[in-house]
Amino acid sequence: MDVLAMLVNGFYVSMSAANLLACTIGVLIGTLVGVLPGIGPVGTMALLLPFSFTMDVTTALIMFAGIYYGSMYGCSTTSILLNVPGEASSVVTCIDGYAMAKKGRAGAALAIAAIGSLIAGTMGLVGLTFFAPILSRFAVTFGPPEYFAIAVFGLLILMRLTGTSMLKSGLMVTIGVMLGTVGLDSLTGINRFVFGIDELQRGMEFSIVVMGLFGVAEILHTLVQSEANSKIQSVRFRELYPSREEWRRSLGPIFRGGVIGFLVGLLPGPAATISTFASYAVEKKQSKRPEEFGQGAIEGVAGPESANNAAASATMIPLLSLGLPFSPSAAILLSGFMIHGIMPGPTLMTQNPDLFWGLIASMYIGNVILLIVNLPLVGMFAYLLKTPIKILMPIVLIITLTGAYSINNSLFDLGLLTAFGILGFFMKQTGYEAAPLALGLMLGPIVENGLSQSLIIGDGNIWYFLSRPISGTILWLGMALLLFNIGIWFIERRQSKKYKARMGGYSD
């Protein structure tokens, strides 16, 4: 009951005119960046971060959260109408969504994606509402060893889940941790790796690194690889009605997608993307008509699109309860908290109840706004897709550069942004993921402080970590995961060698 009373109070906070406007603007910007390729939710939130200085903290965070879950909805539009995923979390939707569009059922696919997003997003939020306070109360007892263990475990899981080589992910996490050590050391007060550059004393600005790796790199990639926009399927408002049969076939996948998305969303890494693949696999296995998958099965749209929205809600749980961001978007939200002098974590709920519950309540409202605003506007978003990439991307690049300059009014930051943009471009070309680097950078200081403080408290005894019930369990699990990862790597290499030998030594 206590939770419900606090949630009602959160609704009062989020229903103020400024917060409602911020929520609406957030979900609209989110949908827009989801629709348009080139600039994703992470880059957009990083871009808007400096402009939130003057905003009220609750209003700013409501807008950022809106951008995040709005983009989850927006990216389905390009997948269905254009066969081009706006974000990685909509790759799966392309398969059956575009097939439905070619059959003239684009409207039904878009409507089911939107309604599924609303239902599953709300399911995720119910989980967030009840689970986050419990975890927060539990986390009050956490000390440095527990935070160290959780952060290390998160990074280890991330290495397994990124979908590329574990060695590459491991290197990216480590490089991120290394970048996190640049600047003033909080424990000893010594400047590290600044090479006489004053700007580096404040450390690597997370938003600059993220804007470079996710924003500039993506813009360069889009411009270099750009081809003419494909033919876009047009949709009229009256076509947005799914048939009775489509409704019947979608309900199960929407609810299953919600559960899958919520559970996967608790894991570190690209949870929204993974949840869509998991949901698609479950729906195909569950279906009585698996042969229809790939030919325009509505279950292939309903399940994954519901899953990614539920995952977006669940990603907030470790951030709000522990102060640990497990995805790049959550890390940007953490920056949003920090620039206003607030540290999310176990005490957020008690010290800033209006912010905590107002943010959660705004997400309920935002999900409804998404449905009300976006379905009638689907034609406009489809029209926006006709904007030539070669005109759009240079403008987005200028916006990104301007936003990056505005953070500290520093030209050095622009140089750093460009360097990370070029690095990100080549990383993308060679299968090095940017997300582990970004999370390594964010979690690195937590790992370092947790490790150093725990070693001091435990008199340098490593068993101190392992003998504490929570940190010990998590670290043992982490070690098992590491061994599992190494085992899988050896098995995959052996299988790949056998395959190459069978193919007569040919490899591509």
Add this chain to the structure above:
Amino acid sequence: MTEKLIASFFLVLSVIYTYDACSLSFGSFVAPKAGFMPIIAGSIAILLALILTIIALFQKGCKETGNAKADSNGRKLIFLIIGILVYLILFRFLGYMAATFISLFYLLKVTETAGWVYPCFFSAGIAVSFYFLFSQLLGSNLP
């Protein structure tokens, strides 16, 4: 080739970082100092980057032939990077509006936008409106 270069880049970066980390005090397990974490992280990075570099060096692959599309993409990338770097220099010496106008016009031409008059007026319009938006409405301190 790109794979080898990027793996070697990370290896060199890790070596430089670890070398610099060695100048910081490591401390001990009882009292870790500023170099404790950097030396551990740097060593792990060197190990991983070395493995990846060796894998990349010994990887069998198709011979990279002079593909016309790849060449054109490479040229476009170089011109885009030059555009960004020029923007940074102009930003320093000419201020936001002039730098944005010149760089945007250049970028539009690199991305093969047809004509000269349209990109010119378009860039000027964007430069003025962005200056107004960021400086006046969003409160940025633009030069």
